[in-house]
Amino acid sequence: xxxxxxxxxxxxxxxxxxxxxxxxxxxxxxxxxxxxxxxxxxxxxxxxxxxxxxxxxxxxxxxxxxxxxxxxxxxxx
Numbered sequence: 001x002x003x004x005x006x007x008x009x010x011x012x013x014x015x016x017x018x019x020x021x022x023x024x025x026x027x028x029x030x031x032x033x034x035x036x037x038x039x040x041x042x043x044x045x046x047x048x049x050x051x052x053x054x055x056x057x058x059x060x061x062x063x064x065x066x067x068x069x070x071x072x073x074x075x076x077x
Contacts, residue, residue: 052058
């Protein structure tokens, strides 16, 4: 009996979301609970950091973009 009530509410909620123009999707994300997950994140971050440190063109681009953002925010005040 209780499951039917929950199912009805879920169906009603999903119908309202669809009526609002939304659609359900399923996504898969990394399981952060797995053993070794944190170590793998650290390993990948170190690789990215090393690549970024060696890319001087990217660094100049990011600094220029940051200046554009800073100037744009100050100009709006």
